Amino acid sequence: MQRCVVVGRRYPSSSSAIIEKNEREKKKKCSRRFRRSSTVVGNNNDNDDDGRRRNQINLKANERANERRKQAVIELSKREEACKGYCNLCGKTHTLERTREAEEVAKALLEKLRKQKSVSDEDESGQFLVEDVYDQRTGGKMIGVLLCETTTTTTTTTSERKVLKAFSGQWMGEWVVPGWCPPLARLTHDSLEYIEEREKIEKLSEEIKRLEKEASWSSSGSSGTAATAVTELKTKRKNMSRALLERIWDSYSLPSFRKERKMSEGDDDDNSDNSNSSSIRSSSDIENNRRKLVELNIRKCYYGDASKLPCGCGDCAAPKLLAECARKGWKPIAIAETWMGPNVKRGAGLREEGVFYGACLERCRPILGHMLCDAALELE
Template sequence: MSCFGYCNDCGEIHELPSALAIPHCHDLMAQLSAHKRIDFDVPLALADPRLSTHILYSNMRGRMFGILVCEDVSGNEVILRAFSSRHNGVWNVKGWVPPLVDEHAFVAEVERGNLDIHPLTDLIATLPKESKEWYSKLAERRLVSHGILAKLNALYTFHNFKEESRSLEEAFQLKKGIPVGTGDCCAPKLLNYAAKNHLKPLSIAEFFWGKETASGHRTEGSFYASCEEKCQPILGFMLCGVNKLLHS
């Protein structure tokens, strides 16, 4: 099982198997390898240069990609695919599931936050290091940063397979800080899209593509479970109701 999470509501672990999705992941790897871009559904003449896979082999390194195999209400197979976070700054790409958050609202919130953060950063740079005022302004910037993050987190809404929806703060199952980027990985994107569009999820798998991570813990073409820090604390809620669907 590569996709699972503990559900506080049910007091149990919800999960999805990977077997059916793995061949589709290999097909996707072949497409990425052959076309060297993620908008391979469009003719080369119309390709967006920002969507080249070249960025995955730079110092930015690779990213996770995922496949979710589903059935629609008529029993037809539906294959969904996702990439983690943004690709070279691009949020939405035709043929890939969208992010959970509205990109324009997110960018606008970041820009408003920068109006508060940047002057503080500039001021801190002029102060004597480790002075009383330096420490005071560092603390002030930390509070402002936390406030901005809270506003960004509030833009995310998560859906599950019991037709329930929750904010990020409500869906996150752990009593600790929510990591930056929670909700931007492949599994949450795929499951949220399926839940909102009344698709029955059957199988999910995620793989890494591009230059290996600096630690060497993730290498191209290898499969990995949904991350422990960001995904598993929300997947319990997001997968709630899936077992009933699988056995219906």
């Protein structure tokens, strides 16, 4: 019988065709597997290339966005743009500049604070430590000064310069620090109303945790009942938190330098017939007709969508300074805000100690127009 040799082995000639066919099939399968693997590798490489291209595009887009934000910060930090906003009441844009004199006062304050143990000259308990603001993780604070003018009338009228100082937000958890401008919100975490509401919300949170724990090891029927109760309590807690936040916003009262005359009862139309128009008003009538500041809730003076007030609106240094100045009856002359603490990344870029910045775009400027209204008028 004729024999053939394949791969070093002998097979009958009748089987040679089958063997050769099997070998060809193996080669085809190997070839197909190679092509598939090559395609997968090629696709993976294409996907990797696409991913790298997308990452590069996103990186460049982020760089451009950061550059735009930095340029915006630079523009807002110009002396003539330091404190500016549009007033809904009078329809005008009001501005308060940052002057070299104000910058020097702010620098002197910064140097003084660095040498002190406490930020408050009246603090004897060591509660408001300067070192806290230099913490690398949580430190850093924007501080500001406002140069003001006040008049004293005796035999002659004389003017005097005053300086107010304020910090943004809280000082390490405290809203009120002696010697610094107070917050604009009357309802803070120190208020009894706030404390009572927070206690109610925390009790709900504890009850929710208890029910969730019970539902985890209860039977299916009782766990379903507990889950329903948890859902109801979470909804109640959410509504209570929202209501508390609304009351906090309601407590923000923002004064402006614009004044309106407070009329006495004798000037009402109903009583005009009973009054003698030629008579001289008494001193009490004159007192009742004194001019008072126009104070509005933050929602009414916010230039923009007041239903979406940004968190921290009204808590920065500039609004605190202007509010205190208006309530004291002083006239604002110039403002300066600078960073105190470690250099950190915040928002549009680096915050550096000793560098002067303008009022923030989203939280401050929409309300500064109202607060600066009639600030340029002479003191009465």
